[in-house]
Amino acid sequence: MTEINPYLPEPATILETIQETPTIKTFRVRLDDPAKMRSFSFQPGQVGQLSVFGAGEATFVINSSPTRLDHLQFSVMRAGEVTSRLHGLAAGDKVGVRAPLGNHFPYEAMKGRDIVFIGGGIGMAPLRTLLLFMLDNRADYGKISLLYGARSPVDMAFKADLPDWTARSDMTTVLTIDREAEGWEHTVGLIPNVLLEMAPSPDNAVAVTCGPPIMIKFTLQALKRLGFGDEQIYTTLEKRMKCGVGLCGRCNIGAKYVCVDGPVFSYAQLRELPNEL
Ligand SMILES: Cc1cc2nc3c(=O)[nH]c(=O)nc-3n(C[C@H](O)[C@H](O)[C@H](O)COP(=O)(O)OP(=O)(O)OC[C@H]3O[C@@H](n4cnc5c(N)ncnc54)[C@H](O)[C@@H]3O)c2cc1C
Ligand code: FES
Incomplete structure (x- = not known):
């Protein structure tokens, strides 16, 4: 090798x-x-x-x-x-x-559970890798739901994937934009509000979310209202990195280095970190 x-x-x-x-x-x-x-x-x-x-x-x-x-x-x-x-x-x-x-999503521990993906803008990127991995190992996971939002249709990335994700019968896909736009045939509304309408059950479920800080803030509130516990929510941090291997100290939050201890953290782990984000 x-x-x-x-x-x-x-x-x-x-x-x-x-x-x-x-x-x-x-x-x-x-x-x-x-x-x-x-x-x-x-x-x-x-x-x-x-x-x-x-x-x-x-x-x-x-x-x-x-x-x-x-x-x-x-x-x-x-x-x-x-x-x-x-x-x-x-x-x-x-x-x-x-x-x-860096570390990775705990996809082994997620086996057998329902997965709720919530992505905003470029925050769909880390979700895409886990979603494709799970679709290629579909039998290992429960219900898969995706809520992907962007400001407007033109800001929606991964357009080549969307026809497949919306057509598949083994996942539920909701695409949303912030305001009405001509020709848009999907949902209109801010991600946290649409999530509350979708109301995924927290029973035996895990939520994976990534997006701009303001979206994450209100999405976390929505997930809590739906009954998701801190240890059921995962996100990835984008603290700036330099060496990427735990040597330079550029990416630390308290005692943790995002480049080796992250970028994937559960919300339960994030609550233990100093509020430097
Ligand atoms: C773990 C991790 C994963 C990432 N994944 C992606 C990804 O998949 N796609 C993607 O487009 N970007 C991603 N980023 C962010 C990306 O690394 C930065 O946008 C990039 O380093 C900017 O480099 P630059 O030289 O173009 O900009 P710079 O000239 O370095 O910065 C331009 C502006 O962006 C700000 N900025 C730069 N980096 C960051 C950051 N990490 N967080 C917040 N503000 C920043 C600066 O303060 C400045 O205002 C990720 C970052 C991390 C740490
Ligand atoms: S980027 Fe150097 S320690 Fe993390």
């Missing part, structure tokens, strides 16, 4: 890009060393550092599924220097990949 060194960026080639929204671009990449690509493995929720030569590196969740390893997928929202340079790249261009880093 060819070992991958998490301290060194592996040269990789962009196979394909998808302009998801005006500010989110998806990159499908493959490591240039075929032996390293063949032996690459990761767990749903783990992240990678993508580097643009001459610009630096930034952290993104690997949002493809470990059950589909012909490429690694990252979806990048434009924020500053590195992400803007990434948005300028196209198929055939080179990037560096340091991965996999």
Whole structure:
């Protein structure tokens, strides 16, 4: 087995890009060393550092599924220097990949339980990897529901996945936007309100949520109203990272390092951390 060194960026080639929204671009990449690509493995929720030569590196969740390893997928929202340079790249261009880093969703402990995914905007990225993994191991899980929201239809990412997710009979998918828009045939309403209307049962269920801080705040309140306990709710943190391997101290919250103890935390674990988020 060819070992991958998490301290060194592996040269990789962009196979394909998808302009998801005006500010989110998806990159499908493959490591240039075929032996390293063949032996690459990761767990749903783990992240990678993508580097643009001459610009630096930034952290993104690997949002493809470990059950589909012909490429690694990252979806990048434009924020500053590195992400803007990434948005300028196209198929055939080179990037560096340091991965996999961090912990993962406890998908083993979730077996046999109902799963409620609640994603907002680019926060759908970490959910996508776990959702695809569960759909590829469908018999292991109970009911699967997805609530995915964006501000407007144009801000909705992963459009290539949506026809499959909405058509499948083995999951329930609700897509929502904040305000009415011409041609929109799905739900209209803010994610926490739509979640309360969906009213998933907390019995033997786990909720996995990721999105902007304001959405998370009100989604947590909605989940509590529905009866979900702190240990039944998982999210991922996006505290800025540098080394990614627990050495530089850049990503700490109290005694925890997001890069090695996270980015996945249960709400019960988050409540134990100092309020620095
Ligand atoms: C564990 C983890 C997973 C992530 N997954 C994804 C993902 O899948 N897709 C994605 O688009 N982004 C993701 N991010 C965020 C992404 O890493 C940052 O947007 C990126 O590092 C910005 O780099 P930049 O050089 O373009 O911007 P910079 O020039 O470094 O920053 C531009 C602006 O964004 C702010 N900023 C930068 N990073 C963060 C951050 N982590 N949290 C809040 N504000 C920030 C800066 O303060 C500044 O205002 C993730 C971050 C972490 C830590
Ligand atoms: S990023 Fe260096 S310790 Fe976490």
